[in-house]
Amino acid sequence: MTAKLYCFGESGSSYKAALAMTLAGMEWEPIWVDFFNGEARSPQYLQINEMGEVPVLLDGDTVLSQSAVILDYVSSKTGKLGGKSAAERREILRWMFWDNHKLSTVIGSTRYLMNFLVPEKRPTEVIRFQQGRLKAAYQVLDRHLAKSDWIVGEAVTIADLSCCGYLFYPEPFGFDRADWPHIDRWLDRIAALPGWKHPYDMMPGSPADRT
């Protein structure tokens, strides 16, 4: 049975799940969520996910939210993209928590403020503050990737797919690949994986559709 993913093109969290299922060879189809008109906070959607967030995965009787939990599920179900030992699996979880705590959550809101909010409402001080936090996070990731091709072990895992989720988007949020050479080359390695697609080619909806 084909899994269904509630998602929208601009959502880096959804992209993580979509990319993991695609690379692991799982069949899935998107259900577009009209996030920018508030669908994710509607009473109907809160029945699906009380957290009011995308993505949500429906796979048979399984309903999951939080991209990292979906990544963990996809990896367990397919036997792909996971670690090769208990220690590697713990390292993967560690980087996924770091990503949720320090990287993706801050990129998500910074990118929103800088691109999807009407220009006259964009809070300069907040954007500057968040870009400072992001710089510290890029530093941690770049330093780590100086030592190895992939975040954990010798091959791509869901830790890589979690951390890269927002980094392929074209809208500015204070990230220039040229400043972070090890992140830059790692993104090239991910983009070279068979089946890889850009987020706007993998999920419905993009800023271009809305203008």
Add this chain to the structure above:
Amino acid sequence: MTAKLYCFGESGSSYKAALAMTLAGMEWEPIWVDFFNGEARSPQYLQINEMGEVPVLLDGDTVLSQSAVILDYVSSKTGKLGGKSAAERREILRWMFWDNHKLSTVIGSTRYLMNFLVPEKRPTEVIRFQQGRLKAAYQVLDRHLAKSDWIVGEAVTIADLSCCGYLFYPEPFGFDRADWPHIDRWLDRIAALPGWKHPYDMMPGSPADRT
């Protein structure tokens, strides 16, 4: 052998780990990190945790960082504070990711900006923005706790210990228990667990020590 936790009193993330080990009956002792003088970003400390964060747990040969990974380890090792089924364990993970993504990470920096930064440097616009994000998160948690005593299942789990980590601290960060009655009663239930202690009584260091 007694586990060692790199921590400091003001760290809500450290408190989650300290509280979990205490409630699960694991022996541990603290190693105080002089966070406010930059120890967590020193070359020596980066050897212990390249992410430059506390807590870090040393338990025999195991070295772990990211509070949620430590919580997961404590629960697996002791057989306590975990879910009773695969579905419950997935729910626990879901709430821990939500906490890292939407709750604790935002409280941590808001509380820092409002209390530990010198008054003339406190960025008003950033604090207001983050308090708005926090309000949305409290709403999700309060609504969830209206339906059940604990976040997942019928008893306290590491999901509760993750989400409550910052909520016992006395410094203002835009959270008033009176506004969130279900969170308020849940915090009372946690504080009534045998062995519970306030963060400043459980770990070395507190603002009082520094003034």
